[in-house]
Amino acid sequence: MTSVPCLTPAIILSRPQLGENIGAAARAMANFGLTDLRLVAPRDGWPNARAFSMAAGALWIVEGARVFERLEDALSDLELVYATTARTRGVAKEVLTPGAAAANLRRSADAGVRGGLLFGNERSGLDNEEVALAQAIITIPTSPDFASLNLGQAVLLNAYEWFRSADTTPEVRIDHGALARPATNAELQHLFAHLEDELLKAGFLYPPDRVGQMKLNLRAMLQRAQLSDQEVRTLRGIIVALTRGKLRRAQPSVEDADEL
Amino acid sequence: MTSVPCLTPAIILSRPQLGENIGAAARAMANFGLTDLRLVAPRDGWPNARAFSMAAGALWIVEGARVFERLEDALSDLELVYATTARTRGVAKEVLTPGAAAANLRRSADAGVRGGLLFGNERSGLDNEEVALAQAIITIPTSPDFASLNLGQAVLLNAYEWFRSADTTPEVRIDHGALARPATNAELQHLFAHLEDELLKAGFLYPPDRVGQMKLNLRAMLQRAQLSDQEVRTLRGIIVALTRGKLRRAQPSVEDADEL
Numbered sequence: 001m002t003s004v005p006c007l008t009p010a011i012i013l014s015r016p017q018l019g020e021n022i023g024a025a026a027r028a029m030a031n032f033g034l035t036d037l038r039l040v041a042p043r044d045g046w047p048n049a050r051a052f053s054m055a056a057g058a059l060w061i062v063e064g065a066r067v068f069e070r071l072e073d074a075l076s077d078l079e080l081v082y083a084t085t086a087r088t089r090g091v092a093k094e095v096l097t098p099g100a101a102a103a104n105l106r107r108s109a110d111a112g113v114r115g116g117l118l119f120g121n122e123r124s125g126l127d128n129e130e131v132a133l134a135q136a137i138i139t140i141p142t143s144p145d146f147a148s149l150n151l152g153q154a155v156l157l158n159a160y161e162w163f164r165s166a167d168t169t170p171e172v173r174i175d176h177g178a179l180a181r182p183a184t185n186a187e188l189q190h191l192f193a194h195l196e197d198e199l200l201k202a203g204f205l206y207p208p209d210r211v212g213q214m215k216l217n218l219r220a221m222l223q224r225a226q227l228s229d230q231e232v233r234t235l236r237g238i239i240v241a242l243t244r245g246k247l248r249r250a251q252p253s254v255e256d257a258d259e260l
Numbered sequence: 261m262t263s264v265p266c267l268t269p270a271i272i273l274s275r276p277q278l279g280e281n282i283g284a285a286a287r288a289m290a291n292f293g294l295t296d297l298r299l300v301a302p303r304d305g306w307p308n309a310r311a312f313s314m315a316a317g318a319l320w321i322v323e324g325a326r327v328f329e330r331l332e333d334a335l336s337d338l339e340l341v342y343a344t345t346a347r348t349r350g351v352a353k354e355v356l357t358p359g360a361a362a363a364n365l366r367r368s369a370d371a372g373v374r375g376g377l378l379f380g381n382e383r384s385g386l387d388n389e390e391v392a393l394a395q396a397i398i399t400i401p402t403s404p405d406f407a408s409l410n411l412g413q414a415v416l417l418n419a420y421e422w423f424r425s426a427d428t429t430p431e432v433r434i435d436h437g438a439l440a441r442p443a444t445n446a447e448l449q450h451l452f453a454h455l456e457d458e459l460l461k462a463g464f465l466y467p468p469d470r471v472g473q474m475k476l477n478l479r480a481m482l483q484r485a486q487l488s489d490q491e492v493r494t495l496r497g498i499i500v501a502l503t504r505g506k507l508r509r510a511q512p513s514v515e516d517a518d519e520l
Binding site for chain 1: 287288290291292293316317318352353354355356357359360401402403405406407408409410413416417420423424427429430431432433434435436437440486488491
């Protein structure tokens with residue numbers, strides 16, 4: 001482990017078979033801020049060219065991977081280990097979702113506890129003796145029709161949940177860019193007044209007993225768009241252009257119509 | 261789309277290059293209950309043997325995939341489309357996390373709205389004209405050090421969030437199996453009494469002024485284990501065996517010690 005500012009969980013792959021899956025795991029770790037990869041008796045030896053190729057740039061992960069002969073040794077310094085397995089085994093251990101496990105690992109890491117996520121091999125997963133070395137089990141919820149996840153996918157989903165457990169990305173945002181900001185209420189009111197004035201003059205807001213509801217509907221539509229100040233200016237420019245265009249179109253020439 | 265009981269979002273891959281990634285997307289869809297795969301101008305044609313191979317059993321997805329020449333046609337029947345892209349583009353669209361997008365798609369689907377998740381190709385992602393066909397953008401939060409996700413991974417994480425948005429899997433559970441149930445409070449009290457009685461006789465609970473705290477610590481440890489009725493019986497059997505063993509060990513023979 002390099003000089004990581006906080007304790008991030010180790011990813012332990014027990015008896016992995018395909019270099020491609022080791023590389024995919026490394027890549028997923030890099031995507032989501034994990035660095036400590038441990039390999040227990042990789043079938044095709046180590047280093048593995050296919051792992052490096054599949055890591056697709058996450059080289060510091062595969063280059064920093066440590067290889068162990070025995071799972072016991074790979075886990076020895078860890079204080080909270082979760083075993084990822086799809087099958088229940090007739091042993092009464094806690095079974096967590098990846099999200100709940102990530103929340104526990106995050107809380108523990110913040111308290112100085114060294115954690116790890118243990119994954120079995122591609123063919124048979126973790127055996128009972130391997131699972132017995134972990135405090136609890138993670139099972140990824142899947143459709144009952146097709147529950148098989150490959151090793152890289154299982155690492156990816158758990159790494160994603162680890163990252164998300166402390167991620168402050170807003171659930172929804174609008175990026176108006178450096179040169180724009182959300183329109184103020186006054187800017188919107190001026191836009192409404194400008195548009196409604198022209199629509200009255202144009203005879204669009206008619207008959208009089210429906211004008212009130214028509215204005216409310218227009219305002220609701222424009223509010224939903226969450227306009228920037230720049231967009232309000234653009235719309236007011238459009239109103240001006242269209243009203244002038246209408247005046248021009250009253251002239252014999254019709255070429256201007258195509259410019260819209 | 262086959263006879264799916266609820267409206268599940270379509271997965272639309274625009275100009276995908278590698279059959280492997282189409283197969284990985286299909287597999288992820290099967291894992292998380294999606295069925296409607298749409299391919300826009302796949303580079304290597306369709307059907308693609310590598311896609312079928314990588315789908316690893318999710319054949320009904322690749323066999324049911326529909327191919328379109330133009331993205332506009334692939335989206336034409338959809339009412340809520342999210343475009344997955346990592347880059348902001350200087351266009352002020354809403355940007356959602358996969359979780360927020362999944363929640364919106366789920367709510368919309370429950371109200372009869374047909375949704376879709378749009379993904380760009382491996383080399384360059386979605387271009388601005390493609391993004392403009394979607395209501396909003398999904399960006400998967402990643403580590404700033406390594407933000408590159410491949411196509412299969414992006415589909416997997418969005419499909420996972422779709423599935424999780426209506427998944428009722430408990431965050432934490434213990435499966436005691438068909439033959440066991442959580443111990444009752446009375447069963448635990450009998451265990452505590454039995455253990456403490458033997459530990460008093462054995463001289464372990466000593467000195468008297470610390471006995472109260474020692475009992476509380478033992479009880480806390482046993483409560484944390486969330487024992488089943490069967491496990492309480494096992495522990496009481498262990499207490500009996502160990503106390504008898506201790507009596508036997510008072511005899512000259514020491515061989516019994518190894519049996520523990």
